[in-house]
Amino acid sequence: GAILVAIMIFIFLGSLGMTAIALLVLPLAVLFTILGLYVTGNTINAMTLGGLFLAIGPLVDNVIVVLENTQRHHGLGKNARSAAVSGVSELVLPVLVSTLAMMVVLAPVAFTPGVAGFLYKPLAIAVSFALVGTLFLCWTLVPMLATRWIKPANQNLTEKSFFGKAHHAIEHMLDNLTFNYLYLLKIAQKF
Secondary structure, eight states, X not given: XXXXXXXXXXXXXXXXXXXXXXXXXXXXXXXXXXHHHHHTTOOOOHHHHHHHHHHHHHHHHHHHHHHHHHHHHHHTTOOHHHHHHHHHHTTHHHHHHHHHHHHHHHHHHHTOOHHHXXXXXXXXXXXXXXXXXXXXXXXXXXXXXXXXXXXXXXXXXXXXXXXXXXXXXXXXXXXXXXXXXXXHHHHHHTO
């Protein structure tokens, strides 16, 4: 799973540094989750593993959002440290709210009475620990590593490599999609 995540991140973001940071955060968030489960007296079972699998998407999302914003600030001409500080500080509230919203959605599952609650409570707890772990890592480790491993956007991939060609083709497609969306949005706003 981590290899597939790495390939997708690398193709879409076009940065080995960003890919490495995201891949480093995944096992650390899983470790945080396992420690949380141990402290709360839960075991690793099918439901907690299911919770970890469910949490991988939001874990990677939080990291990518912070890294993309950091790279944007880097591209605006800020030095690596200022870009990382600005990149994470702008997103503290949005990432916190989206993460808390996901945890709140799982709260009824954790407090369901009876057998259903017994079965699904470990899943909700595992997801919650993983999300808290990724929040902590996104505010500490990710900006620190971003200062060292992220280059300006134009220095990441050469157009001669396979991944460089794939990344540039995807970027071109997304730019066209954005242009068409904005065009349709302007038409829709006239009504």
